[in-house]
Amino acid sequence: MDNKKRQEGWRVWKIKIGTETKGKLRQLFHDVINGHARTKGTLLYREAWISEWQNVLKMVKEAGKRTMPNPPAVYLPLRFKMPDGTIRGNKSSPCVIDLSKCELNIPSYDVKVPLRKSVCRELIEENCIEARPDFVVQITRKGFLRLIARRENIGRKQDMEQQRTLLICFDENTSHGLVTTLVSFDGENIKVARGPTFKPPNATFLRRVSAKLQSIAGKKTTDQVFGLWLTPERAKDFYRKCLSKEKRLNQEWKRRVAAWMRKTIRDAIKEDREVVILIDEVTYFTAHNGLIRRVSKLLRNLSLYEGAQFLSLRASGKFCPKCGSKGVEVAKRIFRCQKCGLEWNRDRMATFALALAYAKITKNEALPKALLKWLEEHPKALLS
Incomplete structure (x- = not known):
């Protein structure tokens, strides 16, 4: 998600996923933008992606840039299965989070992503507050996954x-x-x-160590750092x-x-x-x-x-x-x-x-x- 959207009152959770799941999400992304999704419900969100893609191309053209920009992410709505069994959100959403199991599912693409318990606790809290946020799943072209919540400005701004x-x-x-x-x-x-x-x-000490290790990583011979002899490869790792x-x-x-x-x-x-x-x-x-x-x-x-x-x-x-x-x-x-x-x-x-x-x-x-x-x-x- 770009910085402009971050300034509009969004809350974001980055979800760690494995290599196999990332491949499935890349397939979902390309199916949506090409109109070949496995379910009709998923294709409903292709129009929103096309509109955003046209805006990106327009901005690039106005800026006078010749480099082709990366395609924007795909956004899919999300529903929640609460620990007490109730459903929150659009019941026809292609993505579902089971908060009792701490798991995100996209059944049409056989995607199951475990969530950290801390993330589940935060999501339960967000679903229970007044002026409940709107939730979406962001999927990028590289298969990265984020959960995004957005609330309208609810400030009273009275005298x-x-x-x-x-x-x-x-x-x-x-x-x-x-x-x-x-x-x-x-x-x-x-x-x-x-x-x-x-x-x-x-982090002053860490910066000093990092600077010293970076200088050794560019050499072709071993060198001594804080009493340790390190090869360039080992220095890069540290x-x-x-x-x-x-x-x-x-x-x-x-x-x-x-x-x-x-x-x-x-x-x-x-x-x-x-x-x-x-x-x-x-x-x-x-x-x-x-x-x-x-x-x-x-x-x-x-x-x-x-x-x-x-x-x-x-x-x-x-x-x-x-x-x-x-x-x-x-x-x-x-x-x-x-x-x-x-x-x-x-x-x-x-x-x-x-x-x-x-x-x-x-x-x-x-x-x-x-x-x-x-x-x-x-x-x-x-x-x-």
């Missing part, structure tokens, strides 16, 4: 003064990760709570394992951020709260903040999927929220206002400043007053 609101404030920092603060506001009362700090995995290890660490960190975010949004919606996600994004690009920037895209997509508002604002943690004067750093990332005497942590203040910046956009006079009143009552709350 903030007339509803209960939860502000989830994120401050991005290349070295310190994501610092979060939760602001609950109901028009008069306010509650500011410190959220978790998501520090990205430290190099791939280091890259795979770093990728797994990054993926696990992104999943933890998304899981916390999803649970926080859904809990707030159960309490009939409007959720607004505010983030102070890293605007410059370096080799170290690529993971942080990818998490920002993940949060943007997640907010669309869950029906929350997403705003990217600029906020600084160096300025005093009371008088606006610039603070002086008295310790590592700890600032003090020379006029007010207020002390704060720079990252924590940045999340607090995001809530103040949002209040200016919405022109809500009650929110900044409530925030400043809370800060007077808790002068040391932003120190950690």
